[in-house]
Amino acid sequence: MGRPAPSQFGLINLLKAGAAQLIVLHHLAFYGPMSDHARALLPSLVDWFSNSARIAVQVFLVIGGFLAAKSLAPSGHAGYADPLRAIWRRYAKLAPPFLAATVIAAVASAWASRWMIHDSISAPATLAQLGAHALLLHGVLGFPSVSAGAWYVAIDFQLYALMVLALAVGGVVEGKRPLAWLMPVSVAFGATLSLLYFNLDAEWDNWAPYFFGSYGLGLMAWWASDPRRKPGYGVLMMLMVLLPAVVGLALQFRSRIALAAVVACVLFLFGRVKTAAEGRAWTLIHGLGKISYSVFLIHFPVCLLVNAAFIHFVPPEPELQAFGMLVAWGFSLGAGALFHRWVEEPLGRLMQALTPPLATAPPRLSGVSFR
Structure with missing residues (x-):
């Protein structure tokens, strides 16, 4: 008998897997052009994927906060011994595959432009971009x-x-007298500012404060x-974070914040x-959760090329173009x-080998805590 399969966070993988599928379907419906033809079959469904399915990204934001709290401050105490190295390790995890997928997307856009003319095709990427x-x-x-x-x-x-950085600054503020309430209260304050101010102004949507309300909900969870x-x-x-969310929804309802x-x-x-x-179901869910970041990165150039191929080589019949979306x-x-x-x-193994291990701050104990 083989060793039993390791246990995993099943709900998180289920949410990640489902959200990743919705993002793929959203981009398929939103960018077209296959969806422009397929819409004649199921207009309400295509419109929902095009307009509403995008809020699935909120699932990733909340899960991101949840897992960041797990890895950075499991007990909620402030302090971080080497913040710059921690930030570098996060960059080394995200950026190399992202850059590889970006180059693939640039090549895919150039290839697709030979078969179709459509708004979903980006202009040739520049070195600065x-x-x-x-x-x-x-x-x-x-840059676009x-x-x-x-x-x-x-x-x-x-x-x-x-x-x-907030954990590092919090550790300095605490000094030798740990304050167990400092980080939860700080996160609640930051989430409140985000939900009641920054997230109401789309001019901030390239900056973290716009999204910190969702991220803070995950941290606190x-x-x-x-x-x-x-x-x-x-x-x-x-x-502490749900009440500001409710107030924010009362001021201006946003389905993304509700989700x-x-x-x-x-x-x-x-x-x-x-x-x-x-079991087959959980094996599939855990597998889809595991590859969700890669699917998120690579699906757009794949969808772009399939769109171009079906528009160029296949008649514009709704049934055939809907089949192209499934393909x-x-x-x-x-x-x-x-x-x-x-x-x-x-790339993850390579970057891990090139990066020294983290020296995290020792755990803190306090007589007064949120326990």
Whole structure:
């Protein structure tokens, strides 16, 4: 008998897998041109994917905060011994596969332009544009994205770096007298500013504060669900970020914020539950969750090429173009699996070998805590 499959965060993988599929389908419906023809078959469904499915990215933002709290400050205490190295390691994890996918997207756009003329095809990428992408500064510097979803990678890096720096500054503020409430209260304050001010102004959508409300909901969901805390304290911690979300929704309803709040509540209740990768269903879910970042990175150039091929070589019949959308979806998953196996994982091992291990701050104990 072989060894039992290792347990994993089943709910997180399920959410990541589902959100990744919605993002692929959103871009297929939004950018076209296959969806322009396929819409005649199911106009309501295509319109929903085009207009509403994009909010699935909130799932990744909340999960990003949840897992950042798990890795950076599992107990919610401030302090970080080597923040710059932690930020570099995050960059080394995100940027190399992202840059590889960006180059592939630039090549795919050039290839697709031979078969069709469409708004989804980007202008030829410049060296300055690729350099800005490599630094994850394309949005901040005003360069157009080469691939759909590129903004999210930059925002994820900003949010992570912001959290690392907040922990480091919090450690300095605490000094030798740990304050267990400092980070939860700081995150709640930052999330409140985001939900009630920054997220109401689209001019901030290239910066972390615009998205910190969703990220902060995830951070607090991890800390509040700590089984060592008394249940009442956990609920109090969640209310510290949920109440500003409710107030923000009352001021201006945003479906993306409503979804983020729901996902945070689900993670608070069930996010730490682990499931074994046994059975076909869970094996598939864990596998899709594992490759979700690669699917997110590579699906746009794949969809672009399939769109171009079907528009150029296949008659514009709704049934045939709808079939083309299914082909693009399937190819995106296959390409994501290959990209994960041959690009994301090897680059991850290489960057890990080139980066010294982190020296995290020692755990802090306090007589007064959110427990």
